[in-house]
Structure formats: C-alpha cells, structure tokens
Amino acid sequence: MEAGAPGGFGRRIAYRLPGELRQPLVSGFKAQREAVRAAAEAGRAVFDLARHAARRSGEAAGARGRAPATGVPFGTQATAGDVLLAPGSPWFHPFYHRLAARARQEQRLRLAVLVYDAIPLIRPEWCEENLVRRFTGWARTTLPLADTILTISRASGNDLRAWAAREGVALRAPPEAIPVGTGFTGDGDEGAAAAVPRKRSPRLPAPGSYVLSVSTLEARKNHALLFRVWRHLLDERGPDRVPVLVLAGRIGWMVADLVQQIRQTNGLGGRILLIADASDAELRQLYEGCRFTVFPSFYEGWGLPVTESLGQGRPCIASGSSAVPEAGGALARYFDPENGTEALAAIRSALDDPAGTDAWAERIRREFRPVPWADSARRLVALLDHAQA
Template identity: 45%
Template sequence: MAAYTIWIDMQDIFQYAEHNRRPSGIQRQVYEILQVLHGCTPQSEEVHIGYVRKGVDGNPACIVSAQDVENLFASLADDEASAVTEPVRKAPSVPKKTTRKYLLKSPFAKAMVFKQFNRMRHALIRNFEQMPEPLGRPLLRAGTLQMRVLRMVRDLRSQSVVRHSTSSQRTPVRIAEPVSCEGGMKPGDIFLIMGAAWADAAFGERLHAIRKTYGLKPVLLIYDLIPLTCPEWFPPQVVSTFSAWLENVVPQCSDIMVISQATRKDVQDFLAQRRLHLNQAPWVVPMGGGFGDMTAATREAEAPGLPPAGSYVLFVSTLEARKNHILMFRVWARLLREKAYEDIPTLVFAGRPASMVEDLMQQMENTEYLDGKIRLIREPSDEELRGLYKNCLFTVFPSLYEGWGLPVTESLLFGRPCVASNVTSIPEAGGKFARYFDPYDFEDVYRTIRQTIEDREGLKAWEEHIRRDFQPTPWSDTARAILKSCEVAHRSSQQPEMRAH
C-alpha cells in the first residue's frame, strides 16, 4: 500500500482554547487519543500523522507542528506552573523547528490565582463540614452566602469589563506561523475530523475546499446527534448551527466513525432519511477511559479542600439541561425531608455551569445549596477529579441522552460504583458493572439511590466486584480502530468515488 498521511484537523480545539480554561468531554477524549496515536501506527506501513488548522487569507488548511499541538493542550491542563516554565515535550510528527517554545504566562497566572482561590474555598467548606453540627451548619450557610455575594460582584465586574473591552477572549496560545500545505498534502491522504468541528458554521465550505484543493479523503468521527434528535435541550443557535453542519458535512464523507451503538443507530437513521451511502457501515470505535496519569490517584497527596472521603456522592459533568442535575437536586431535597441530616451524604457537582440551567442554579442558591448538602466544584482540575473519584461513596449519572457516557467509565476505572440512567448509550458505557434507573420515573430514581446510600455492605461488595472483574478499554484500542478506519478510507480513495458530492 502506498504511503499516506493522516492529517488531523485541530481548528476547533484551537478555537476552544481561546475561550475556555478547562477541557470538556470531547477535548479530553481527543487529547487521550492523540497521546497514543503515534505508538499505534503500523510499523510495516508508511503511515504518517500530521496536524492542520484553518489558515489565513481563506486558506482552508495549514500545517501546525506537533509541539504546537502539545502547547495547545498544555494550555487546557491543570498543571499551570510547569506549563509556564517547562518546554513542551516533543512528539514524532511532521518536521518542526528546533526552537523551544514556551507558553504565555498571563493566562496561567490568572489560572493559578483561580485555582488557589478554589482551594481556599474548598478547605473552608471542608472545615465547616467537620465541625459539630450546631456550629458547622450556620458557618456553612454563612460561607455559602458570602460566596454568592462575591460571585455576584465578580459577575458584575466581568460584565463591565466585557462592555469596555474589544475582546473577552483568553490570551491565545503562542504558536508558530502555520506552514503552507503546498507540497505536503497529496490526493489519497486522509483528513481526519474527530473534534467538535460542528461549532464552525462554515466548516462544510472549508471541507469542500480541502477536498477540491488537495484531494484529501475525509474521515469523520461522530460523538452524537443530540442537537438534531433532541433540540429541546439546546439553545436555538446551537440547534441551527449543528443541523446546518450535518447537512453540509455528512454528504461529503463516505467514511464515518461513531462512539457507540446508540450513536450508530442515530447516524444510520439520518443517512437513510437523506438517502446517503457510505463505503462501509458506520464504524463503531471502542471508547477508552481515564484521563491523564491514572496511577497518580494512588500515589499523590490528596488535593486540598475536597470533602472527606466517604462523605459524598459524585456527579461529574458540565451542568446543562440534558445532564439532568435538576433530577438529583429533587432526589436530595426529598432525602432531606425523609432522613436525618447527618445520615445523608453530600452531593457533589463537579463541572462548570453551561446552558439552560438558570432555574437549577437559582434553586440551589435559594435553598443555600440544600443547607450545604450540595456542593458545586467548578472546573475541577485533573488532580481534584482523581481525588473526587477516589474517595466518593459512589457516582451518579442521570443524563437523558448520551453519545457514550465517559463519567460512567471513569467511575468504574477508579473502582467506584455508578448509578446511572438506563437510556441511549449509557448502559454500553457501564455494562454489567453499573446499576441503572429510568430517569423519567422519579420513584425508581429515588428508590435506587436511597437503597444504594443505605446498603453500605452491598456497596462494599459492589466495589469489590468492580475492582476484581472490570476490564477497561485502553485508549490504544480507540486509536487502532481510528487508524483502521482511515486505512479503509485510503484504500477506497484509490478507487472511483462511490457517489457524487
């Protein structure tokens, strides 16, 4: 087989890093895949990996170096101090300059202040929780009220800054000037799309230009079609942008990968409705689990300020309507009505508030976060996430629709039981090791969670079952499946197109 290059589009990740401090699910998954992709490339074949992003002056694709990609992901990592002072490690890829690159200090200095502030806040809350109830609960309420006032002041200041600033974006990551793709790309090479490219409303036109100019074969990884299948959970602009992206991009791709059988069904339904055909049926890529150095959880010191081990139930997810945090709020509110305060574990929401959760945030503030029985840990670092997973009683994941359900898998990786929804792809992520409820049946949800809290002996046996028998899927399996799909696409590119675009 002739040598070819897989050009991975990084444009959406660069754009994401300009506006966000921490990665969400898709960015974390892309990072983990890229970490192992080079090592999974077949040694016997001439398969190379390169990176591209949108160029200037209308150029649809320009080459960026592997070191610039490492800089990019370092800007989203939680190890700010080392990212400021240490050179980014090299990775085999397209040739790059030998000059050492360092990240800009200003965004990391702000991130360090944010992180130190969060640690102080978490430490105070933890101290209040450990005090005798007659003293600790009033202090916890007072601290929550003070944090609410400080947050309101911060938000007002942020709005003022935005009104008087020409840009509210983060300082961009320092990278070298992109290199022209002339002479680098050739017909038969692969253009791999595995991020959140749908955020770019003009991506379809860009993809068409890349195919026309360079003769590349697009291979698309689809995580889910939720904005199309369930538009009620998204702002109208997201729905319209995503729908337009699907209509423009999918007809240009004869090779599509998906992350679950549930997403595969949604994609097949979409293809059938549009009478589109692929070189092969949507290729289900096995999803890996974990993030960063998972072994750190057993050897590093505990992250400061987190709740005491065994005192809380964990829900890791961005706060948005579809994830169904409001259901867990209702469950804990009922627990407080029916059980003694001290018998109820704290419910920890680990993630940043996003879209369509204004009612939830208001209800939590109005109830002083259910008298301190709910805690919100915004944008937790990898260190904090490892500590939260390691020391929780169990995790919950009541989402109403998922392309996969990465927090379920992560919970099992840490040996922690997970109680989750029984809909869409979530049972694929948890298999026989998670326990499930119907998220549309409140009594079923409440009964399942209450029984799990009260049956501590059963919880220990469940933990032992997970630790003994759960076999996680490594990210290398994900990478190999992606490489195999690219190989099939490359072979088909040597033949006449199966359909007109």
C-alpha cells in the same frame, strides 16, 4: 454536550493518549482551529486543517518516497487518496462543507469526520438554538461528503443513520464506532501514581460522607432530578442520615433555575456541594472517597463519567438512555432518567445497603477491564487506513 464546544470532549480524549499519539492529535485540534479562521481568506486553509491530525497521511507519503510535511502547507504534500481527518468540531464554521468539497475535488482527498454525539439532531430541546441550526446545517452538507464517519459509540452511529434516513440525507458509508478509553491523564505511565497528591484537598468533603456526580451542569444532564431526589431523602430521613451530594462540574447553559434553587436553599442546608473547577487530582480524590456516583443524563454520546467511576473502582447508578449503557456495561446500575421515583429507589437502595454497595465495588475492582486510550487511537488509525486503501 460532548461536541458542544470546539475541542471540549476531543481535547479531553487527546490529552489522555500516550505521548507518541497525543501530540499529533493535539496539534491537529489547534491546527483545525487556526485553519478555520483563515478559511474565508484562503481556500488552501482546509489543507492546514489536518496538517498534524492526519498524521497517517504524512506517514503514507513517506512510504511512497515523499517527505512528511515540515512547515510546508499541507496542500502541497497531499496526493489523491490521502485522508483529510476532522477530529474536532468543524460544524461551527458555516462554510466548512465548501472547503471539504474543494479538498475532495481538487486534491482528490478522502474525508473522515469524527462525530462525538448527535444531540442537536436527536434532542434539540437540550441545545441552544444557534447551535442546533449550525450543527444541523453542517450535518446536512458535510456528512454526505464524508467517506468515513466515526463515532464514539454505537448508539451515536445508530442515531446518525436513523436521522439520515428520516431526513433523506445520503451517507456514503455507515458510521463506525471507535472505543473510548478509560482513565485520567498519565494513567498507565510509569510513576503516574506517585504524581498524584496523597494529601486530600481541604475543600473536598471527608471520604465516605458523600455521593458524587461528575459533569457540566446543563439541562440535559438532569441535575434537577438529583435535586428533587435529595430533597425527598432529606424530608424522609433528616440531614444526619443523608450524605452530601457533590456536583463536580462547571455551570453550563439552561440551568439558571436550578442554580438559583441550590443557592436559595444553601445547597439544601449543606447537603449539596458544587465544585465547579475540580482538577484531575481532585477528581481522583473525589472518586476514591465517594460512596458511589450518579449520572442521570437524558442523552449522551458516550458517558465518560461512568467509565471514570468504574475505572476508579466506584459503583455508578446511571441513566439507561442513549449510549450510557455502553459506557457502564453490566457493572453499572440503571434507571429511567424520566422517572424520579425509579431514580430515588435505586439511590435509596445503595444508601440503605452499605455492605451490598461495598460488595458491588469489589466486583467492579475485580471485573472491570479498562480500555487504554492507545486502543482508541489504534482503532482510529485502522479505520483511516481502510478509508485510504
């Protein structure tokens, strides 16, 4: 899940921001992790939690005549009305709400949290049991304390509101969505294109010979549907007329049966290729050389591989559930992730009409408008400024 591991999706976002915005946020993730470890021993750890991530609080302090923190405990720098931002995954700490409540009561700080998705609340069947318990406990105790709740999609915000109403959890303010940027580390930087190796990685299949799916292999991502679709295509037309399906992503949880099926069939006779540790450079090359991408996930807080695909000018056939249509807009094609027949028809159509798929790719290159990661940061800062006012 996007919020499933501390710093996972958040770190992926942070490292794609411009330099002047990236370092404070990356430092914030690191500071948060260290602060949580120390929280049981020292109440002031909650202030260290946001020493770097709440950069705007430091800037506002300077504007009021106080020097920003430089190695001084955050608690001594914060004043009433400053914003304590939790941009990572504080739900893994069982007593986070106590620390947040102390910050609000003793320092009179305003609390802001960034929620990447509500999967453990809305679709717990796709999560490990302990994660569901911890996340639900955090949501019940901490979200009611938050003056500002940020999400990475309107769909996630709507799900949080619906869950809170159903469970009787009072939110201080409705969730606000921030835009999710497009592209890889260095996109938009001078010389970034020159930094990408032009020689294709030898472990990647030849351009034009494969369809690509990018995401961690876990049950929620619905790779089992793709296995069944490729099995059907092979039965229908034989291996010479079926492209390789490249699964680019590490092996996660609840997929032991699927991994065993892939291995026991030798990747359906070589028609499924798993690349578990692709670098950003290799991902660029995989996107550039694929016929199109597929993203069949049951539930997402956003759908980053969809915008990555469009950002690289490649067509994407994706699940029509949760926040995924926000990521793909009018340039992706959608199917019901519960309906294998519908998915097969969409994929078969793209394979059988290469000229139409090429025209679709040209339309994407012509019409897709990437969102700079700096826009994500600016929206985040604007919402925190509003919370501070």
